[in-house]
Amino acid sequence: MTTTTPLDLTADLTTLTAAICDIRSVSGGERALADAVEAALRGHAHLEVLRDGDAVVARTHLGRASRVVVAGHIDTVPVTEEPANLPTRLEGSGDDAVLWGRGTVDMKGGVAVQLALAAALTEPGRDVTWVFYDHEEVEASLNGLGRIAREHPDWLAADFAVLCEPTDAGLEGGCNGTLRAEVRVAGVAAHSARAWTGVNAIHGAAPVLARLAAYEPASVEVDGLVYREGLNAVLIGGGVATNVVPDRCVVTVNYRFAPSRSVAEAEAHVRELFDGFEVVVTDAAAGARPGLDDPAAAEFAAAVLGVTGGAPAPKYGWTDVARFSELGVPAVNFGPGDPLLAHKDDERLPVRQLRLCHDALRAWLTA
Amino acid sequence: MTTTTPLDLTADLTTLTAAICDIRSVSGGERALADAVEAALRGHAHLEVLRDGDAVVARTHLGRASRVVVAGHIDTVPVTEEPANLPTRLEGSGDDAVLWGRGTVDMKGGVAVQLALAAALTEPGRDVTWVFYDHEEVEASLNGLGRIAREHPDWLAADFAVLCEPTDAGLEGGCNGTLRAEVRVAGVAAHSARAWTGVNAIHGAAPVLARLAAYEPASVEVDGLVYREGLNAVLIGGGVATNVVPDRCVVTVNYRFAPSRSVAEAEAHVRELFDGFEVVVTDAAAGARPGLDDPAAAEFAAAVLGVTGGAPAPKYGWTDVARFSELGVPAVNFGPGDPLLAHKDDERLPVRQLRLCHDALRAWLTA
Numbered sequence: 001m002t003t004t005t006p007l008d009l010t011a012d013l014t015t016l017t018a019a020i021c022d023i024r025s026v027s028g029g030e031r032a033l034a035d036a037v038e039a040a041l042r043g044h045a046h047l048e049v050l051r052d053g054d055a056v057v058a059r060t061h062l063g064r065a066s067r068v069v070v071a072g073h074i075d076t077v078p079v080t081e082e083p084a085n086l087p088t089r090l091e092g093s094g095d096d097a098v099l100w101g102r103g104t105v106d107m108k109g110g111v112a113v114q115l116a117l118a119a120a121l122t123e124p125g126r127d128v129t130w131v132f133y134d135h136e137e138v139e140a141s142l143n144g145l146g147r148i149a150r151e152h153p154d155w156l157a158a159d160f161a162v163l164c165e166p167t168d169a170g171l172e173g174g175c176n177g178t179l180r181a182e183v184r185v186a187g188v189a190a191h192s193a194r195a196w197t198g199v200n201a202i203h204g205a206a207p208v209l210a211r212l213a214a215y216e217p218a219s220v221e222v223d224g225l226v227y228r229e230g231l232n233a234v235l236i237g238g239g240v241a242t243n244v245v246p247d248r249c250v251v252t253v254n255y256r257f258a259p260s261r262s263v264a265e266a267e268a269h270v271r272e273l274f275d276g277f278e279v280v281v282t283d284a285a286a287g288a289r290p291g292l293d294d295p296a297a298a299e300f301a302a303a304v305l306g307v308t309g310g311a312p313a314p315k316y317g318w319t320d321v322a323r324f325s326e327l328g329v330p331a332v333n334f335g336p337g338d339p340l341l342a343h344k345d346d347e348r349l350p351v352r353q354l355r356l357c358h359d360a361l362r363a364w365l366t367a
Numbered sequence: 368m369t370t371t372t373p374l375d376l377t378a379d380l381t382t383l384t385a386a387i388c389d390i391r392s393v394s395g396g397e398r399a400l401a402d403a404v405e406a407a408l409r410g411h412a413h414l415e416v417l418r419d420g421d422a423v424v425a426r427t428h429l430g431r432a433s434r435v436v437v438a439g440h441i442d443t444v445p446v447t448e449e450p451a452n453l454p455t456r457l458e459g460s461g462d463d464a465v466l467w468g469r470g471t472v473d474m475k476g477g478v479a480v481q482l483a484l485a486a487a488l489t490e491p492g493r494d495v496t497w498v499f500y501d502h503e504e505v506e507a508s509l510n511g512l513g514r515i516a517r518e519h520p521d522w523l524a525a526d527f528a529v530l531c532e533p534t535d536a537g538l539e540g541g542c543n544g545t546l547r548a549e550v551r552v553a554g555v556a557a558h559s560a561r562a563w564t565g566v567n568a569i570h571g572a573a574p575v576l577a578r579l580a581a582y583e584p585a586s587v588e589v590d591g592l593v594y595r596e597g598l599n600a601v602l603i604g605g606g607v608a609t610n611v612v613p614d615r616c617v618v619t620v621n622y623r624f625a626p627s628r629s630v631a632e633a634e635a636h637v638r639e640l641f642d643g644f645e646v647v648v649t650d651a652a653a654g655a656r657p658g659l660d661d662p663a664a665a666e667f668a669a670a671v672l673g674v675t676g677g678a679p680a681p682k683y684g685w686t687d688v689a690r691f692s693e694l695g696v697p698a699v700n701f702g703p704g705d706p707l708l709a710h711k712d713d714e715r716l717p718v719r720q721l722r723l724c725h726d727a728l729r730a731w732l733t734a
Contacts, residue, residue, distance in 0.1 A: 176560060180609055191707075192621045193543060193684035195584075195597035202600035202618070206580040209573035217562075230562035233569035234613065235606035242547055242601045242621055251569070254559045254609055317560035340558075 007040040009119035013354040014099060017112040018088045020074075021103040027075040027142075030054040030134040034074060037132050040115065046122040047130075050155060054134035055144040057155050058118055060127045066296060067127040069161040069329065070361065071145065071320070072111045073136030076103040080345045090351075097351045104349035105337030106137075110164025113336065113358045117365065124365040129158060136320065140285070145320050149327060160296035161324040162361070166337030169353040169360075171304045172315035173225050173290025173297075173332050175322055176256045179266045180234075183208050184278040189240075189247040198245035202238045205249040209233065211273055212253070220258035223290045225314040227258040231273070252282075256316065259287030259325075288322040290314065291330025303364035304334065308356050334360070374407040376486035380721040381466060384479040385455045387441075388470040394442040394509075397421040397501040401441060404499050407482065413489040414497075417522060421501035422511040424522050425485055427494045433663060434494040436528040436696065437728065438512065438687070439478045440503030443470040447712045457718075464718045471716035472704030473504075477531025480703065480725045484732065491732040496525060503687065507652070512687050516694060527663035528691040529728070533704030536720040536727075538671045539682035540592050540657025540664075540699045542689055543623045546633045547601075550575050551645040556607075556614040565612035569605045572616040576600065578640055579620065587625035590657045592681040594625040598640070619649075623683065626654030626692075655689040657681065658697025670731035671701065675723050701727070 007019055025033040034054040041049050047058040054074075059067075079086050079102045088101030099109075111132060118130040133144030140146065148155055185205045190198025217229040231253060238249030257266040263284045271279050291297050292312055301312050315321070315333050324331035336353035374386055392400040401421035408416050414425040421441075426434075446453045446469045455468030466476075478499060485497040500511030507513065515522055552572045557565025584596040598620060605616030624633040630651045638646050658664050659679055668679050682688070682700050691698035703720035 178560070191684065192597065192599050192601055193545070193623050195599045195623070196595060200579075200599050202603050203576060203580040205603075206573065206576035209570060209576055212567075213570040213573040228563060230559060232559050232562045232567050232612050233606070234559055234609045234611060236569050236572075236603055236616060239600070239602035239619070242619060244601060245599050246601065249603060252606070252609060256560050256562070317558065 007036050007115065009040050009115050013112055013116060013358060014090065014097065014351045016116060017099060017104065017109050017354060018090070020108045020112055021088045021101050022086065024079060024086060025075050026078050027135050027138040030075050034134065037074065037115065041118060044119055047118065052148055052152060053144065055148055056132045057129060059129040060124060062123065062127050064125065064127040066159045067129060067157065068296065069129045069131055069156060069158040070114055070164065071131035071133065071161060072107055072114050072164040073134065073144065074111055074132050075134050075137050076106065077137050077343050085345055085347060095352045098348050099351055100348040102347055105166045105347045106342035107165055107335055107337065109337050109349045109354055110166065110335035110357065113354060113361060114164055116358060117361055121365055125367050126365060128365060129155065145323050149323055153327065156327055156329065158329050160294065160300065161329050161331035162300065163319060163321050163331060163333050164335035165319050165333045166335050166339045166342055167333050168338050169308055169336050169356045170310040171301055171312045171332055171334050173292050173312050174222065174259045174288040175315040175317060175319050176227055176229065176258060177261065177263065177266060177285060177287035178318045179255045179257065179263065179270060179281060179284040181253055181270050181279050181281045183251045183253060183274050184280065185249045187245070187247045190245040192243045192245050195245050201246045201249040205238065205251055208251050208274060208277060215273070220260055222258055222260045223292050225290050225292065225312060227314045228316065229258055230256045257287065259289045262286060285318055286322060287318065288325035288331060290332065294330045297330050297332060299367070300332065300364050303367065304360045307360035307363055374403050374482070376407050376482050380479055380483060380725060381457065381464065381718045383483060384466060384471065384476050384721060385457070387475045387479055388455045388468050389453065391446060391453060392442050393445050394502050394505045397442050401501065404441065404482065408485060411486055414485065419515055419519060420511065422515055423499045424496060426496040427491060429490065429494050431492065431494040433526045434496060434524065435663065436496045436498055436523060436525040437481055437531065438498035438500065438528060439474050439481050439531040440501065440511065441478055441499050442501050442504050443473065444504050444710050452712055452714060462719045465715050466718055467715040469714055472533045472714045473709035474532055474702055474704065476704050476716045476721055477533065477702035477724070480721060480728060481531055483725060484728055488729070488732055492734050493732060495732060496522065512690050516690055520694065523694055523696065525696050527661065527667065528696050528698035529667065530686060530688050530698055530700050531702035532686050532700045533702050533706045533709055534700050535705050536675055536703050536723045537677040538668055538679045538699055538701050540659050540679050541589065541626045541655040542682040542684060542686050543594055543596065543625060544628065544630065544633060544652060544654035545685045546622045546624065546630065546637065546648060546651040548620055548637050548646050548648045550618045550620060550641045551647065552616045554612070554614045557612040559610045559612050562612050568613045568616040572605065572618055575618050575641060575644060582640070587627055589625055589627045590659050592657045592659065592679060594681045595683065596625055597623045624654065626656045629653060652685055653689060654685065655692030655698060657699065661697045664697050664699060666734070667699065667731050670734065671727045674727035674730055
């Protein structure tokens with residue numbers, strides 16, 4: 001039994017967001033918040049509530065013609081202690097108020113919107129599956145949404161999905177894929193006083209950096225949105241001592257590729273660029289097409305446009321929408337908060353975005 | 368009082384070398400060996416014995432027309448325990464015998480030759496100052512020869528110096544200088560999913576590596592010996608995480624420059640090569656001219672040639688001959704052992720080189 005104060009899902013959105021943030025839930029420590037979410041949702045007769053580990057799923061069974069998933073993760077990156085970014089604090093008032101604290105942006109503002117609507121919408125126009133999951137901020141193998149997809153794929157069955165990751169209350173479709181590879185250059189070690197007896201691996205990496213510096217990333221239109229790609233060295237390392245000609249230099253590159261490319265195509269592109277060098281792919285994940293040509297997506301885009309005035313934009317970072325994409329469910333990102341403030345110590349949320357997101361989702365779900 | 372078995376300076380050179388190696392003297396732990404050396408030398412009436420810390424100096428006062436220094440360090444790099452490279456072991460016999468173990472090459476073989484001659488040459492043709500010093504294998508500020516040069520410069524007064532560092536029993540004149548510098552490239556950090564908002568410092572290092580790869584090191588004739596220079600990246604580092612465009616990349620370069628160049632000239636050369644980049648010199652030491660145009664050096668070279676058949680060659684690595692050079696004393700390297708085996712776990716010495724070095728030094732000192 002948890003001793004956390006029960007969540008009041010009828011409270012105003014700012015109060016609810018603050019309450020959810022103040023229940024700490026750094027990845028791996030989501031139990032108390034998951035318990036609170038589950039308890040708050042179980043009080044509602046229109047919802048079937050399911051639990052898996054520290055993930056909670058609540059869904060309607062109204063026999064509607066379509067079903068949508070609205071999902072968010074309940075974990076956060078670690079809390080800063082000095083200066084503390086918890087408990088939350090509210091600055092300003094009214095429409096200009098800003099809620100400061102860990103999780104306000106990534107992504108308990110979105111979770112608060114989900115919870116308020118899950119409780120309030122007893123008869124939505126579409127059946128809704130509300131998903132609250134754990135372990136998003138840590139290694140992919142622990143991801144709660146991935147676990148549900150593996151163990152209870154039926155819980156995620158839907159025609160369309162909205163992931164409430166922060167997008168500044170704008171609709172961001174799909175996401176770029178991401179691939180990391182090590183470009184390895186070998187040499188022959190030698191004392192640097194007799195360098196001609198060796199082969200310098202760092203010097204050997206000169207063409208690798210030259211190709212990266214000259215690389216012109218593509219912009220690729222997918223389903224009406226333009227995805228900017230990027231190919232960057234993110235790490236470089238070589239050398240063992242200041243009197244040794246190094247026999248090894250490794251350049252780690254990160255390729256962010258448009259969702260129209262497969263992982264295999266992305267890998268081939270990287271291998272072609274670094275032709276002549278050893279290339280070892282260390283991790284890769286496909287992107288997700290925005291799917292805005294899907295009727296459900298188009299209706300959602302229209303609802304968002306009606307409330308926020310914002311047209312769809314591409315999502316560049318990889319998000320869990322790609323997991324829905326893998327399940328064949330078109331998915332978009334839509335949530336309160338500036339994504340550039342995610343994980344920052346001064347994470348903070350303009351509370352007016354809570355209302356915008358709430359109203360847009362409500363308009364769509366009740367249409 | 369030390370309890371180490373006294374050194375027998377009349378033993379054959381192989382036995383004496385093994386005895387000196389088996390008294391461990393990793394830098395900072397030279398006390399027992401310094402005590403043994405001091406005790407062994409004090410028994411000889413023709414020598415004045417001086418002590419400073421764990422350095423021992425023994426010198427003749429015969430009123431000869433010239434004085435020479437013959438110097439060696441008594442410390443070693445750390446001993447390998449698995450497999451152990453101490454105690455020493457002798458493989459083979461006669462002229463083909465090889466003495467294995469830490470210090471055999473760098474440089475207790477040379478120290479054994481010094482000790483045997485110091486004891487045996489009661490009436491050398493030149494006055495001789497035998498120097499045995501500590502802390503050569505660690506940071507320069509601790510170097511025992513440097514300490515003596517600062518605190519007792521008169522102990523090192525001489526017309527010529529021989530440093531018994533391993534040279535494969537060949538005469539190696541002077542040494543290249545060495546300069547290390549960091550070439551720093553700045554950028555602007557960004558999430559790698561939105562790389563266009565940043566500036567990649569690793570990509571910015573492409574011209575640095577290109578210039579290094581294209582660099583053609585000079586060969587410079589100094590006093591009749593040709594010194595090969597070298598300019599190498601020895602370390603490279605950049606990046607903080609695999610999803611961040613790095614804002615900093617540092618290439619550490621090591622320039623080995625001919626002894627005809629000053630440190631200031633070497634620095635100017637490196638700054639010119641990396642024009643447009645921040646260059647921070649982290650350490651530098653001038654080389655030493657071979658000084659083979661000096662009459663004492665020429666006589667020594669002739670003596671070595673007569674015994675070993677080997678003509679003088681340049682020394683590429685920086686050695687303590689540069690300290691004599693700074694004091695205005697021409698100096699050369701001459702000692703038993705393959706310098707490429709110094710510091711190696713399988714350090715080993717062909718014992719015939721002990722005899723060659725001994726005989727060449729003896730011929731010169733008794734001429």
